[in-house]
Amino acid sequence: METSSSEDLMSWFEEIATNAGKIQMxxxxxxxEMNHGVEYLEKWLGDIEDIDKIDGEALRSIYVSLVPLASHADLEPYIRKIADGDTSPILTKQPITTLSLSSGTTEGRQKYVPFTSHSSKTTLQIFKLAAANRSRVYPTREGGKILEFIYGSKQFKTKGGLVAGTATTHYFASQEFKIKQQQTKSFTCSPLEVIFSGDYKQSTYCHFLLGLFYSPQVEFITSTFAYGIVQSLSLFEDYWREICDDLFNGTLSPKITLLNIRRSVLDVIKPNPCLATLIRSQCEELERCNWYCLIPKLWPNAKYVYSIMTGSMQPYLEKLRHYTGDKLPLVSAEYGSTESWVGVNMDPCNAPENVTFTVVPTFAYFEFIPLHKVCDKVAVVVGGGGCDDYLEDDPVPLSKVKMGQQYEIVLTTFTGLYRYRLGDVVEVAGFYQATPKLKFLCRRKLILTINIDKNTENDLQLAVQKGSKPLLKSQAELVDFTSHANTSNQPGHYMVYWEIKGKVSEHILATCCNEMDAAFVDHGYVVSRKTNSIGPLELCIVEHGTFKKIMEHFIGNGATMSQFKTPRCTTNQVLLKILNLSTTKRFLSTAYE
Known part of the structure; x- marks a missing residue:
């Protein structure tokens, strides 16, 4: 699918990557220049005149010396004023008419972030850039289609009349997305009515029906997060018989009750007895082998699976590889957040565990806080373990980052975020021309802490990964997990909730519990366990479908499948009630006895 436009896009990127330092200035x-004089900047830069006449390096020096680093909490009062209807230039001189909601599953609550036409344009731009680069490695056919498990959620109005919703929803509703759907030669199987149904089960059923109807034309399978693909494929294990009936007859199951979806799907599908019979036969065979190799069997011309697969998505890679039978590459999607896009995956053939993201220097102004691990009161370069126990140096610009050094990213965006601490810890793994290639390590935020212990999401994932290895002896698999730092009794202790597929003996589960407890290597945790300042880790086995209930709780409260991430640690009392009522077995670690 190489076109002159994709060649132009790659040439443009080569130029800005080569001149990254200058482009950043x-x-x-x-x-x-666009936002000088807005309320937030006036506090710090009010005495600075004729910004347009100040040299780039001099302006950078003034900016970083006068404007402080900020967290979301620092900007939240300004964003709240905008949400409540204040139309004065608070953060930007461009009108902010839309606010994005973060998923709320990482930090426990949703937060507003300004969203402008610039946000949609950069989203489309990074998607086009990534597609042009992927096509060099995995060429796709002209006229092919994409099976996308994407979902829009309801948009609503704030007190001041601004449209609010998830960033993915804003993009799917944007003119940029609609134009892409109309003009791109390789486009999604599902019409907008399916994407915006508001009922993820009905949407997923139709994604599959249309995806199989177009099966020979599907070039790749994608979703925003790896979780979305895994969750959808698990639903397919329940839906496939009805879907085959619909393919055979050119009908749509009565379970699809939304009229706009019914009309849009029935306008497309036609009876195809040959295809339906073939797929039914394949599904019967796949069911007997636990759906191993499902994707290449049902979509034989698919080139790869594409999604965000880093950070909290890594636990789903094993299941994705089961569904691909290791016959299709897993390609990690681009690095971004609700606040801004950061970088593009320029090495799509790299496994997700080794993926790096090349910073796009036009998307925002980037700074990097050098981080050094605190170890026995000595600052050393971070070497793993917890991601919050750091000493910091002063932020450096993109042009001054060093290979092998770890940093926290700071953003200044076109949408009104100034020296905003993103909270992501990355390592510079190399350079593409003059712009850095970043390896995402973890979120800096602690999620498990009781005493002097400091464990992040990454630490928990590593512990769960090591602790779950004994499950392989029973040919069982870990479906999903979360945790809770329980301080209701003294000493407090970690509770880790697992949903398991397959039968496992209590002896093996007790071994898993001990292995997981011993796998937390944070010095504060180890010392606290040895002195009984933190009690034995508790492994709670929950019944099948528990994490689906958690997902449905979040979706019912405004999240969307496209942005949902299982919370890896929770203090939410509703979620804890779901987890504890669903717990069927409990094990206490004896690792430190």
Whole structure:
């Protein structure tokens, strides 16, 4: 699918990557020229005049010396004023008419982030850039289709009348997305009515029906997060018989009750007895082998599976590889957040565990806080373990980052975020021309802490990974997990909830519990366990479908399948009630006895 436009896009990227330092200066100057005099910047830069006449490096020096680093909490009062209807230039001079909601599953609550036409344009731009680069490694056919498990959620109005919703929903509703759907030669199987149904089960059923109807034309399978693909494929294990009936007859199951979906799907599908018979035969065979190799069997011309697969998505890679039979590459999607896009995957043939993201220097102005691990009161370069116990140096610009050093990312965006601490810890793994290639390590935020212990999401994932290895002896698999730092009794202790597929003996589960407890290597945790300042880790086995209930709780409260991430640690009393009522077995670690 190489076109002159994709070649032009790659040439453009080569140029900005080669001149990344200069482009960054231009980007910062453009942001400050556009927004000089807004309420937030007036506090810090009010005495600075004629910004357009100040040299780029001099302007950067003034900016970083006068404007402080900020967290979301620092900007939240300004964003709240915008949400409540204040139309004065608070964060940007461009009107902010839309607010994005973060998923709320990482930090426990949703937060507003400004969303502008620039947000949609950069989203489309990074998607086009990534597609042009992927096509060099995995060429796709002209006229092919994409099976996308994507879901829009309801948008709503804030007190001040602004449209609010998830960033993915804003993009799917944007003119940029609609134009892409109309103009792109390889486009999604599902119409907008399916994407915006508001009922993820009905949408998923139709995604599959249309995806199989177009099966020979599907070039790749994608979703925003790896979780979305795994969750959808698990639903397919329940739906496939009805889907085959619909393919055979050109009908749509009565379970699809939304009229706009019914009309849009029935306008497309036609009876195809030959295809339906073939797929039914394949599904019967796949069911007997636990759906191993499902994707290449049902979509024989698919080139790869594409999704965000880093961070909290890594636990789903094993299941994805089961569904692909290791016959299709897993390609990690681009690095971004609700606040801004950061980088593009320029090495799509790399396994997700080794993926790096090349910073796009036009998307925002980037700074990097050098991080050094605190170890026995000595600062050393971070070497793993917890991601919050750091000493920091002063932020450096993109042009000054060093190979092998770890950093926290700071953003200044066109949408009104100034020196905003993103909270992501990355390592510079190399360079593409003059722009850095980042390896995502973890979120800096602690999720498990009781005493002097400091464990992040990454630490928990590593412990669960090591602790779950004994499950292989029973040919069982870990479906999903979360945790809770229980301080209701003294000493407090970690509770880790597992949902398991397959039968496992209590002896093996007790072994898993001990292995997981011993796998937390944070010094504060180890010392606290040895002195009984933290009690034995508790492994709670929950019944089948528990994490689906958790997902449905979040979706019912405004999240969307496209942005849902299982919370790896929770204090939410509703979720804890679901987890504890669903717990069927409990084990206490004896690892430190």
């Amino acid at each position: 231009e980007t910062l100057k453009k942001i400050l």
